């Protein structure tokens with residue numbers, strides 16, 4: 001999902017999402033996933049609204065948000081680069097790709113470039129291990145990557 | 160009507176399968192062939208030669224491999240219009256061998272049918288097993304699965320029939336069937352392919368389990384990284400509901416069963432069954448001690464039966480063809496087939512389904528086609544991911560079944576199989592897996608939280624060239640402690656990668672520790688970035704791949720690396736087939 005990163009959190013939107021889940025048991029994770037789909041991350045304001053509406057402590061929500069790798073508490077860049085560090089990709093050179101991207105973009109894992117264009121993340125296995133090393137930019141997969149190919153890919157996204 | 164099958168699973172899509180499919184549709188229309196040909200988007204077939212395109216007529220079937228959007232017009236004009244297949248794009252004998260050497264039961268529909276069309280599934284015998292099961296007594300279903308000898312494909316290999324029986328016998332008004340589609344092993348992708356390519360087979364298996372244990376609801380817990388699988392599953396659940404294979408009063412028998420999908424949120428430990436249940440309940444995915452087992456006290460404290468995707472996908476075949484047929488496949492202790500995900504330094508990467516008892520050699524050198532680069536020799540195979548181990552070439556003749564694998568210190572796991580060659584450093588691999596498990600440990604119990612961290616620290620010392628002989632003893636002792644004292648399966652197995660590499664590749668550890676050498680030329684701190692003159696074949700491969708132009712080479716001369724310019728990215732080391740750069 002391309003990150004939207006709307007910083008403006010409308011209470012009515014969040015309440016709408018809560019209503020959609022309210023009747024079910026164990027709603028928190030799907031609800032937070034929906035919030036993140038909408039905003040690209042889970043804004044603090046959203047956590048507070050959810051806590052109040054569902055009558056839980058914000059700390060319980062943060063407990064979940066920090067446990068699962070998928071959730072983000074800060075806005076992310078326009079393009080999310082995910083470098084696969086699953087076993088197959090690692091053996092095929094994923095780490096070199098990651099180091100190269102860190103160097104070229106001047107950021108570390110989970111950081112965003114200053115212009116807000118790229119966020120660099122790692123994932124363990126995207127499920128196409130046979131094409132390793134694999135990199136995913138937003139929704140698109142790039143297989144059998146090498147450093148030169150990475151430079152071309154970055155250019156495609158306005159580096 | 161003739162068909163054009165196009166593999167559009169995740170791996171196909173990564174190679175522009177959607178574009179290829181749309182182009183075919185467009186051009187078929189343009190050339191007025193739409194009465195004759197129908198484009199069918201099928202799931203991945205398991206061989207990474209995307210995009211695979213099959214032209215299927217009544218009496219023939221031709222397969223094109225590595226089809227790119229720019230090839231489509233040629234295929235349409237020359238083959239479909241002109242009747243002359245495009246020879247140079249046709250898949251060769253090795254493609255045929257890859258499939259003819261397998262026994263495809265679980266994968267039988269993958270890459271053959273449109274996963275979003277329930278009609279195609281039914282046309283190939285789909286939901287017949289459910290029809291049979293709804294008219295059977297619970298205990299008869301359980302007895303069939305038990306005598307078939309099916310064991311859980313999620314890693315542990317627990318007998319499935321027995322698990323169902325426990326859950327059937329557990330007291331409770333409500334019961335649940337849960338499908339573990341968390342596929343956490345980073346390097347395994349068989350569950351994804353089944354979910355994307357044949358989602359109904361999993362749904363049918365779950366419904367049969369529901370009938371057997373007396374459950375009315377099912378949950379599929381699917382990894383967040385698999386959006387396409389979720390989409391196809393949802394479509395399949397809706398269609399099955401519309402046709403009366405799910406929902407209330409299925410086929411008028413009074414049996415009701417429904418399935419919901421829950422998406423994981425990126426935590427490896429959630430593949431562990433008690434953590435998975437906590438996660439479905441909306442909590443942090445923390446494992447808890449067993450007993451009580453989920454079969455007695457599971458989701459919402461109700462009796463719950465959890466099985467893996469591949470386990471469920473086997474069920475309908477057992478019910479349809481009988482326990483005797485199933486148990487005739489495989490070895491004494493391990494029945495049926497197993498799907499393996501071949502990846503790493505092997506020529507044919509992809510999914511293969513073979514009878515239990517096949518040897519490692521048959522997989523790597525038979526179906527796998529041997530090493531990707533002929534010059535660089537086979538060294539080890541990693542089985543079972545972060546819980547498993549690395550087995551050396553000397554064990555290549557071993558049969559793959561639950562008992563034999565466990566005897567080596569590795570585990571069968573989910574079937575991820577990473578092939579490693581001389582350019583893979585075993586100490587680095589052990590370090591890699593410990594980095595993974597340290598990161599993924601939930602932190603509840605001390606052996607796993609602290610013990611694994613300490614093991615990782617020591618492995619970092621060794622790979623960075625600060626290893627001491629006493630480190631080896633430490634790793635062994637700590638490994639055994641963590642294994643025996645951890646709360647859940649994560650900690651109980653996480654030392655395996657380190658312990659097996661020490662057991663089978665002791666000399667490689669010794670070189671790191673005593674000589675500060677990495678024979679695979681991987682560990683950066685132990686590398687000199689120097690060309691070994693005797694080994695250099697003067698081919699210039701290194702120079703071509705260097706992204707910063709730090710290598711001087713002229714035809715017929717030994718290459719030379721300019722260390723001022725070198726960024727130590729290791730591209731040249733990877734590129735050199737002679738291991739001539741140290």
Ligand SMILES: Cc1cc2nc3c(=O)[nH]c(=O)nc-3n(C[C@H](O)[C@H](O)[C@H](O)COP(=O)(O)O)c2cc1C
Pocket residue numbers: 310311312313314315316317319339340341342343344427428429430431432433465466467468470573647648649
């Ligand atoms: C740390 C850990 C991770 C696991 N990950 C998975 C997984 O990704 N998929 C899976 O099916 N089973 C996984 N398991 C095994 C499950 O706990 C459980 O045994 C399995 O889902 C049972 O299904 P089966 O009997 O069909 O194999 C994992 C276990 C542990 C300890």
Ligand code: FES
Pocket residue numbers: 084085086087088089090124125126127128129130132134345346347
């Ligand atoms: S290891 Fe990278 S896609 Fe599986």
